Amino acid sequence: MSELLVLRPGPMVTLQDLGRVGLMHQGIPESGAMDPEALMLANLLAGNDPGEACLEFAMFAGVFRFTAAARLAVAGGTxxxxxxxxxxxxxxSIxxxxxxxxxxxxxxxxxxxxxxxxxxxxxxPVLGSRSTHVRFALGPIPRVLTAGDRLPLRLGTLQEGPRRRATQGRQPPQARAIRVVLGPQDDRFTDEAISTFLAGTYWLTAKFDRMACRLDGPRLAHRDGADIVSDGIxxxxxxxxxxxxxxxxxxDRQTTGGYPKIATIIGADLYRLVQRRPGAPIRFVAITTEEAEAAWRRHVAARNTRLAAVRDLAPPSPASAAGMMIGP
Structure with missing residues (x-):
């Protein structure tokens, strides 16, 4: 069987697809890609369906060996x-x-x-998804990858058809403030805390994983303590x-939590948060629910346009086809 051998992995390499949807009411987190568009792009470049499982990595992926010729693609950043x-x-794709x-x-x-x-x-799949949730030990590979792992591949021969390239990119994640909808427990914070949250600057810390990321910056005062009856997240x-x-x-967030939530990042701006690097400044701006819904519709339309703009590459020259088989 064709395999991908893990030689020296990065610190957070897991198998992810578009997630385990529809089970949060049973206490099962969604998991799935931190940046779904980047996962879909990598798949389209490799000739896959957009929701196929990929290796997701934070900061760097590491070193791998292929036991058979393969076509691959990397997406998410440079x-x-x-x-x-x-x-x-x-x-x-290469x-x-x-x-x-x-x-x-x-x-x-x-x-x-x-x-x-x-x-x-x-x-x-496990519960309808190949995504890994490390804390719940869910997925066909229910942990981060370690040196010596051998991942079976479906194809033992090189994928047929032309290689592909992306022709359209999206705005850099740091291009503007991150939009939020206040609540659902913004009433549990003082007026000064709300003003501070929207006017202040926060920074991404190195304390992050697939479950959460911690921000540093101005502290926010609660109105009646920091505990609430747990509700959905x-x-x-x-x-x-x-x-x-x-x-x-x-x-990989838990399905419910007992701390008040001052705001929620809109879906269209989630990649702007997760793709910023530790130490990056963060500013928030509040919009209405209606504005967030309109922004999501625009985001989906623009995302679909970008993904549809993946184009075939010209066949590689004989020189570049030799050895590594990487074309121009």
């Missing part, structure tokens, strides 16, 4: 990638030979990246525990 020591560009060692290093413009392999991984909910520092809940 990650430094190489095959057998020779750099290759991200945002397009063909690598049997025995190839692929290394994916850090990017200057993103945190989360995706490695898609043509035809995907030969693993079975959306992707992008901003909880404020007793220390007054905001905590943004992410893809």
């Amino acid at each position: 990650f430094r990638a190489s095959c057998n020591g020779v750099p290759f560009p991200v945002g397009r 063909d690598v030979p049997e025995g190839a060692e692929v290394e994916i290093g850090p990017a200057d413009d993103a945190t989360w990246g995706y490695l898609a392999i043509s035809a995907g991984f030969a693993v079975e 959306a992707y992008g909910s901003i909880q404020v525990p007793g220390d007054g520092l905001p905590l943004v809940l992410l893809a």
